[in-house]
Amino acid sequence: MEQHRLDVFQVIADPSRRQILHLLSKDSSTINSxxxxxxxxxxxxxxxxxxxxxxxxxxxxxxxxxxxxxxKQDGFKELNEWLAYYDKxxxxxxxxxxxxxxxxxxxx
Amino acid sequence: xxxxxxxxxxYPHPPEVVWEYITNQELISQWLMPGDLKPILxxxxxxxxxxxxxxxxxxxxxxxxxxxIPHKKLSYSWKFGPGNGELCDxxxxxxLTEKDNGTELxxxxxxxxxxxxxxxxxxxxxxxLSNMHKILNxxxxxxxxxxxx
Numbered sequence: 001m002e003q004h005r006l007d008v009f010q011v012i013a014d015p016s017r018r019q020i021l022h023l024l025s026k027d028s029s030t031i032n033s034x035x036x037x038x039x040x041x042x043x044x045x046x047x048x049x050x051x052x053x054x055x056x057x058x059x060x061x062x063x064x065x066x067x068x069x070x071x072k073q074d075g076f077k078e079l080n081e082w083l084a085y086y087d088k089x090x091x092x093x094x095x096x097x098x099x100x101x102x103x104x105x106x107x108x
Numbered sequence: 109x110x111x112x113x114x115x116x117x118x119y120p121h122p123p124e125v126v127w128e129y130i131t132n133q134e135l136i137s138q139w140l141m142p143g144d145l146k147p148i149l150x151x152x153x154x155x156x157x158x159x160x161x162x163x164x165x166x167x168x169x170x171x172x173x174x175x176x177i178p179h180k181k182l183s184y185s186w187k188f189g190p191g192n193g194e195l196c197d198x199x200x201x202x203x204l205t206e207k208d209n210g211t212e213l214x215x216x217x218x219x220x221x222x223x224x225x226x227x228x229x230x231x232x233x234x235x236x237l238s239n240m241h242k243i244l245n246x247x248x249x250x251x252x253x254x255x256x257x
Contacts, residue, residue: 086217087113094117094215097129097139101121 011055016040017048021071024058028070113217120210123179130182130202143169145184147176153184170195180204186217196220 011017020034035045049069052058059070119126129135131147136155143155151173159167165188175183182202189195203214 090115100139
């Protein structure tokens with residue numbers, strides 16, 4: 001299938017595929033419930049999902065008779081990096097707050 | 109994917125004192141960053157840090173007070189972004205509990221879900237992979253936090 005060879009930018013250049021990623025960033029979802037968000041046919045949605053899958057953005061798991069789409073974490077390191085950033089940020093700041101209070105209040 | 113940041117600390121000072129340090133901007137500037145926070149419901153304010161263009165961050169946190177229960181609870185929205193009007197949302201919640209002649213402080217920074225994704229997608233459009241490298245470098249270089257104004 002020629003879509004397998006799309007590069008990452010071509011993959012996300014399509015608004016429907018970006019919309020699918022948006023939806024999956026909130027929660028994993030079956031192909032059927034994803035399709036409900038679009039005017040296009042289910043096979044058309046399915047085709048976009050295939051593209052995202054082959055580009056490594058999502059995983060597909062068969063649970064019972066349903067196919068579940070899950071956002072692949074490694075493609076979304078950036079969010080994790082922001083979270084890691086804030087985690088360290090607050091840890092450092094709260095230590096600073098403790099030291100500041102100790103300095104200011106114990107002197108009095 | 110965990111989308112919540114949580115820190116719990118004990119400070120050997122009463123909640124009234126800790127409250128002052130998280131709601132009085134003059135004191136906030138000494139440990140967090142400069143800005144114009146006031147503990148008044150609905151008050152909109154900014155906190156200013158060093159811009160980090162590598163992370164698509166213009167250095168300004170746009171905030172609005174969502175809840176104030178003096179000496180007990182403070183919540184505000186915490187928006188950040190590249191400075192072109194596109195902002196990622198999140199909320200910062202402070203809870204103070206009197207305990208053992210001091211204060212147990214719980215900080216919860218959360219509700220990133222669905223809010224950071226526009227940033228992700230924006231960055232992807234700009235050059236996803238190269239951006240990720242820049243972000244990693246920025247984080248490694250910014251060991252001291254964002255708040256050095």
